[in-house]
Amino acid sequence: MPLHVPPAPAPALRTVLTALGSPTAVREARTPSLLRAQGPASPELPLPVHVLDSASTAGGSTTHLTGWRFLIRCGDRAVAAAETMLTPDGWAFSHFFEGPYIPSTERALRQADVLPHAYQPRLLSIPGLYMLALWLHGDCDADAATGRLAATDLLVPLAPAPPGIAAHRPHLAAELLPVLTHRVTRAPLLGSPA
Template identity: 75%
Template sequence: MPLHVPPAPAPALRSVLAALCSPTAVRENRTPALRSVQGPTCPELPLPVHVLDQIVPTDGRPATRLTGWRFLIRAGERAVAAAETTLTPDGWTFSHFFEGPYLASTERALRQAESLRTPFQPRLLSVPELYMLTLWLHGDIEADASAGALQPSDVLVPLAPAPPGIAAHRPHRVAELLPVMTLRLTPAPLLGSPA
């Protein structure tokens, strides 16, 4: 079942296109792969980036907030970098280019998600408490990509590198993975300490 990739806000896409076309304006933001690319580059697969601020919320269900849109930057047949935008008081603006392991891991997770039978809206979910990034497969394909809470039936695919004890590229229902993530944050009892 194909993924239902939400459209990025037009100003976010324009800011990335402007950054790609203006090497003097963003020279310090260029990655080694972008500096060495021969030929045209193209932003694609815009994914909303949400942050989960508290795995264990104080008031019920974990809440997320939109922090940006991430685009894979293609040169020919492969993604060579990613571009991220952020929302400012003046609207969506280019933030930075980057490379690294999450680039290939995101592509792999998207390919995995394409093979699932259930339609999903793909998003990225950052979990700062665990230094973790996941592909968030939201079950409501018509939902506003900038809003929404984690639903127990949504699927999270941890991207590599994943935290110890959490397998990368293994899809988990939110209801299954949140307790595991909570355990990762709970300090282990000291041996020999009084009970």
């Protein structure tokens, strides 16, 4: 079934288009692949970025929207990504970046697109584990800016995933969230990255 990619807020898209049109913003981005890109670059596949609330438990996993991420396509491949953020004044361009999460996101989206059920794709950040997952929300008509993880939603960890968690393997939220919650609560005991 096809994925139901939610439309990004028009002001968020405008900020990315403005940044792409700014030689200064592109040059200062420190993304060599975007600097070397031949031809026009366009923002595609907007995905809302949610952060798992640290107080969440497997029974009530809430998230909050922090921004929208756009893959920046040049020709037939994504060369970078652009992130926007919500500020008190509305949507603002945050930054361009590149790295392993871009091809990993594309791969996870291709995998999800052939699943037997329709989903609304989102990105879920779990900061305590330095982890990012493709969140396949079962309610395709839901407001992409809000969300509570349903037990039947799927989470696809993106590469690089934390040790012991297989990247690109879909997990039911009800199965993966207790593991993530346990690891996040143990992390301070093991020390935190400085």
